Amino acid sequence: AAFFAFLQGRRAAMNAAVAAHGSIVFVIGHDNPDTDTVVSAMAEAFRQHLLNGDRSTFVPVVPGHRVPDETVELIGAELAAQLVQTDDADYRSAANTGRPEWIMVDHSLGKEQPNTRAIIDHHFPSEIALVQQISRRIIFAGSTCGLVAQKFYGLGREIPQRLAEFLHGTTLMDTENRLPGKMTALDALMMNRLQAASGMADERAFYQRLM
Numbered sequence: 001a002a003f004f005a006f007l008q009g010r011r012a013a014m015n016a017a018v019a020a021h022g023s024i025v026f027v028i029g030h031d032n033p034d035t036d037t038v039v040s041a042m043a044e045a046f047r048q049h050l051l052n053g054d055r056s057t058f059v060p061v062v063p064g065h066r067v068p069d070e071t072v073e074l075i076g077a078e079l080a081a082q083l084v085q086t087d088d089a090d091y092r093s094a095a096n097t098g099r100p101e102w103i104m105v106d107h108s109l110g111k112e113q114p115n116t117r118a119i120i121d122h123h124f125p126s127e128i129a130l131v132q133q134i135s136r137r138i139i140f141a142g143s144t145c146g147l148v149a150q151k152f153y154g155l156g157r158e159i160p161q162r163l164a165e166f167l168h169g170t171t172l173m174d175t176e177n178r179l180p181g182k183m184t185a186l187d188a189l190m191m192n193r194l195q196a197a198s199g200m201a202d203e204r205a206f207y208q209r210l211m
Helices: 002-008 010-019 035-052 069-075 089-095 127-131 144-153 161-174 185-198 203-210
Strands: 024-028 057-062 101-105 116-121 135-138
Touching: 002 010, 002 035, 002 161, 010 024, 010 057, 010 089, 024 035, 024 089, 035 057, 035 069, 035 101, 035 144, 035 161, 069 161, 069 203, 116 144, 144 161, 144 185, 161 185, 161 203
Parallel strands: 024 057, 024 101, 101 116, 116 135
Antiparallel strands: none
């Protein structure tokens, strides 16, 4: 319930932070968003909210003007409609107010780089990211969601069932249903734990529905 309430209230929280001249941190993926980009932003924003929500307003953002169809299939149309997108007037206004910051997920090079406070990515790091003196979690793995799940479990908390379902579905898509060569031992460990937390018995049917 807390996870869904967090996501559904992000636009209002963002606008309230703008009005109060408060700290805003956008969690955003690359400019050609897929499900790994969107879900890792959602999960990392919620994790940061649990850690630092009393100091900053954390807002997951979808680059562009629409949520990918595969993501809508995974998280549902109602929740997808609540997500803030970079083409939204509210986002553009907030991004140009004060000094917002960004957390980059699923990429390490972008126009938000000068005001980036952290990076979580599973691709080869950009030259700029390698010299930035910020928190970085850049590991070759099957998906960024697997890295975010690891950080979430690092808090000593269990991941809620629906969030585990979102993360599990995304890791399946990014590894092409656990295809050898598309995943690492870390991915397998996280996917097994997420599958148990989500209660998803038939991975193959789940993956085929999403794809």
